[in-house]
Amino acid sequence: MKKAPSHARRGLFTFWTGMPLWKQIFIALTLGLVLGVVLNQTGNADLAASIKPVGDLFIRGIKMLIVPLIFVSLVTGVASLQDLSTMGRLSAKTFALYLGTTAAAISIGLALATIFKPGVGIDLGAAKAVTAKDAPTVTDTILGLVPTNPIEAFATGNVLQIIVFAILFGVAIVLAGDLAKPVKTFFESAAEVMYKLTSIIISFAPYGVFALMTWVAGTYGFDLLAPLAKVIAMVYLGCAVHALVVYAGMIKFISGLNPVRYFQGSIEPVMVGFTSTSSSGTLPVTMMSAERNLGVSRRVSSFVLPLGATINMDGTALYQGVCVVFIAQAYGLDLNTSQYLTIVLTATLASIGTAGVPGAGLIMLSLVLASVGLPLEGVAIIAGIDRILDMARTALNVAGDSAVACVVARSEGELDQAVYDTAHVLRADELLANPGVPEEAGLAAPARTSA
Numbered sequence: 001m002k003k004a005p006s007h008a009r010r011g012l013f014t015f016w017t018g019m020p021l022w023k024q025i026f027i028a029l030t031l032g033l034v035l036g037v038v039l040n041q042t043g044n045a046d047l048a049a050s051i052k053p054v055g056d057l058f059i060r061g062i063k064m065l066i067v068p069l070i071f072v073s074l075v076t077g078v079a080s081l082q083d084l085s086t087m088g089r090l091s092a093k094t095f096a097l098y099l100g101t102t103a104a105a106i107s108i109g110l111a112l113a114t115i116f117k118p119g120v121g122i123d124l125g126a127a128k129a130v131t132a133k134d135a136p137t138v139t140d141t142i143l144g145l146v147p148t149n150p151i152e153a154f155a156t157g158n159v160l161q162i163i164v165f166a167i168l169f170g171v172a173i174v175l176a177g178d179l180a181k182p183v184k185t186f187f188e189s190a191a192e193v194m195y196k197l198t199s200i201i202i203s204f205a206p207y208g209v210f211a212l213m214t215w216v217a218g219t220y221g222f223d224l225l226a227p228l229a230k231v232i233a234m235v236y237l238g239c240a241v242h243a244l245v246v247y248a249g250m251i252k253f254i255s256g257l258n259p260v261r262y263f264q265g266s267i268e269p270v271m272v273g274f275t276s277t278s279s280s281g282t283l284p285v286t287m288m289s290a291e292r293n294l295g296v297s298r299r300v301s302s303f304v305l306p307l308g309a310t311i312n313m314d315g316t317a318l319y320q321g322v323c324v325v326f327i328a329q330a331y332g333l334d335l336n337t338s339q340y341l342t343i344v345l346t347a348t349l350a351s352i353g354t355a356g357v358p359g360a361g362l363i364m365l366s367l368v369l370a371s372v373g374l375p376l377e378g379v380a381i382i383a384g385i386d387r388i389l390d391m392a393r394t395a396l397n398v399a400g401d402s403a404v405a406c407v408v409a410r411s412e413g414e415l416d417q418a419v420y421d422t423a424h425v426l427r428a429d430e431l432l433a434n435p436g437v438p439e440e441a442g443l444a445a446p447a448r449t450s451a
């Protein structure tokens with residue numbers, strides 16, 4: 001067989017590496033989907049599953065970044081504040097937006113499932129007994145925010161405890177003034193190093209996404225999905241409606257920004273979230289894309305995004321809304337108004353308590369079912385197709401974090417409009433490029449502050 005001329009191969013290689021990252025990921029996702037479906041339909045699901053370790057390798061790579069990345073960037077962000085009251089304002093806005101969008105998401109899920117009735121006519125014979133998860137008390141939750149040993153928080157990857165320690169550490173740097181200068185410079189430099197490392201790992205996203213997509217499409221055949229197709233459709237439709245109405249609306253009407261750019265700029269983390277089904281795992285991608293594609297300052301992104309990946313789960317809340325109504329319908333039970341309100345409240349809290357890892361939302365679903373006295377066995381039906389639902393809800397979870405980061409950054413004068421307005425600056429070859437000798441003091445500018 002004749003080999004392709006080397007310049008043609010080189011041309012193809014440069015064409016691929018020079019392509020915007022989102023296009024690479026999109027092509028990988030589509031190819032993985034097609035290959036997975038073909039393997040599934042030809043009885044080669046095992047072959048599709050054998051490619052999964054490549055995806056796992058990528059996910060391990062991004063997970064490796066989470067703890068050091070959050071810590072150094074949040075310390076740097078807080079330490080760069082001139083005035084500590086900024087922190088309080090930032091937190092208030094972030095929490096309000098996270099809670100508001102989550103409540104809207106459940107309402108959309110409840111409304112869609114009530115209108116389209118996905119559970120009517122479903123046979124629940126196969127349901128197995130499930131036990132409900134106990135909800136932690138409010139006191140335990142608050143106490144649990146403060147680490148008794150920060151090293152343990154790092155070692156176990158407890159993001160909320162790391163956030164609390166990082167904020168306090170950053171505040172102490174501000175208060176210590178000149179004496180803390182070497183520590184501050186060290187963290188600024190460490191943040192740059194972590195961002196470079198993040199770039200390197202993220203440039204492998206297309207290969208990881210391809211492997212994970214092939215595995216999912218190869219494992220879940222149409223036969224498994226068909227009986228629950230309506231629930232799947234409701235969750236996917238709900239996620240699309242929420243993104244198009246709530247996020248685009250916030251970006252346009254609260255921030256006065258172009259929503260199309262928001263969707264373009266957050267597409268990389270959305271696709272990585274979709275295939276990895278972990279919003280915590282996707283965090284480094286979300287942070288990098290918020291900064292580089294959407295112009296969110298590091299100060300805002302390093303606070304808003306890790307918090308969002310831990311507590312803001314609009315997709316999970318929406319999914320819980322759909323599933324609760326679905327299960328009630330499948331059992332032939334009617335929900336009254338006070339039960340709907342209870343669902344909004346418990347699903348908001350349950351989604352806050354859901355970890356940003358694969359399948360966590362399904363476990364928390366039992367809590368929401370228990371709050372309105374529905375049979376927990378319903379969870380077992382959903383379990384069979386949960387990965388497919390998890391993909392959509394994680395994509396929405398990640399999109400929600402990016403949207404709130406843009407809105408908060410804009411209102412704080414910390415969004416670089418020129419970057420926001422430029423389409424897709426993240427490119428695989430640039431991520432890997434050496435920036436050369438940086439200006440001044442060996443550091444690239446850590447945060448953008450122009451409005």
Ligand code: ASP
Pocket residue numbers: 277278279280313315316354355356357358359360361362390393394397
């Ligand atoms: N997998 C979701 C996430 O990481 C959580 C869930 O299962 O709902 O955001």
